[in-house]
Amino acid sequence: MEWDQEAAGRLERVPFFIRKKVKKQIEEFVAAQGRTVVTSEDVSQARQQLAGGVPLKTGQGELTEAELGRITELIEKGVTIEGLNTKHIKFRVCGGAAGCPLTLMELKPLAVRLADLAREQQLEAFLAGSHDGPVLFHHQFKIALAGCPNNCSQPQIADFAVIGQAKPVRTQEKCYHCSLCIKACKEQAIHLGTGGPEFNYDLCLNCGDCTRHCTREAIVNSPVHYQVLIGGKLGRHPHLAVTLDRQADWSTVEDYFKKVIQVYRDKALDGERFADVVQRLGENLWIDEQ
Ligand code: SF4
Ligand code: SF4
Ligand code: SF4
Known part of the structure; x- marks a missing residue:
């Protein structure tokens, strides 16, 4: 998927730690319309959907536009x-x-x-x-x-x-192999076994992203x-x-x-x-x- 210059510039202004996730959401949004280039107009449309509380993709871990804006403001102001x-x-x-x-x-x-x-x-x-x-x-x-x-x-x-x-741990809940946790993990610290997620704790940063994304409660955070x-x-x-x-x-x-x-x-x-x-x-x- 390509990004035109203006759209790429707007993406650069998204906080670094959620940029990958936002990029992916917008690309899926554009691909669903059968196109291969993201324009600034697509970014605006995606923002409107998110601002209206409609996630581009379902899943507990997706942040809304309002949340993204709030995080950016908090980080900048301290x-x-x-x-x-x-x-x-x-x-x-x-x-x-x-x-x-x-x-x-x-x-x-x-x-x-x-x-x-x-x-x-x-x-x-x-x-x-x-x-x-x-x-x-x-x-x-x-x-x-x-x-x-x-x-x-x-x-x-x-x-x-x-x-x-917070260290993520597998629970007794059934894992549906949806891979949302794998996509959420920026450290490639999870793979799916037959019984559900397995963690490479040498790579894991204990960030809680996978837990937030799992809609089945098949992962929980251990105490902080x-x-x-x-x-x-x-x-x-x-x-x-x-x-x-x-x-x-x-x-x-x-x-x-x-x-x-x-x-x-x-x-x-x-x-x-x-x-x-x-x-x-x-x-x-x-x-x-x-
Ligand atoms: S909890 Fe603190 S360190 Fe983590 S993303 Fe938010 S502002 Fe940054
Ligand atoms: S806690 Fe963070 S780094 Fe560790 S497996 Fe989950 S998403 Fe990956
Ligand atoms: S642990 Fe949760 S997010 Fe990961 S594949 Fe299983 S159901 Fe999906």
Whole structure:
């Protein structure tokens, strides 16, 4: 299927993580009319159907145009939660806190809990005492929370980050081999056996897309768990955050956070960013000094 220039330009403006799905829906819409080129007019017609709540293709996982617009807006604006940020501690919380339908976790209470812990551990006072003069961007400790592995709040460049995840599992419900879950999975992590879906958990990102698309409840999400990352930053010497744990429960996330603040306070050189402490000490970060 070809796309004319204007239609392709409009497709580019769809958020990257649902672009593939939208593209497919529109191509099916055009193919059903016996044509092979998608025009801007087709995109408009498809949008009208979606905006009217009529999915181009049935299935629980299809997002309506209204939802797509809402997600785009949330991602662009970001979410501000009252009372989280201080002068030196800045939270980036993804649109899941304001209704993005893809979120796997309740972001607001978890963000508030981390802010409380930071207060208890006196992180703000430590940061304030670690440099003189005005607070610049690189003096701030960044905390990111992402409701799903689409990672719109950029956890990879935060000092401490948490990503919500849910492992898909097969149920006893009969699988109808409709392949909707396979089409939904961007990681090619599912294949259909005679008894239903089988998952390659080495490829799976625990994003919940397959569960959302299965209309037969043959897949469910296991309880949410959290990926924890530390030590990401931009600036003069950028580093991507490293994964500390791929499957933590919330109480373990809190323990990690307290430990991170403790080692930062104990081991940072004057004015050193936490990400630089992580780079400098590597695995020795966690070893208590005698
Ligand atoms: S990270 Fe996931 S839940 Fe959060 S805004 Fe992006 S798509 Fe939505
Ligand atoms: S949860 Fe795993 S198997 Fe399901 S769609 Fe996401 S990556 Fe694929
Ligand atoms: S698990 Fe669900 S979505 Fe996947 S093939 Fe079976 S019925 Fe269809």
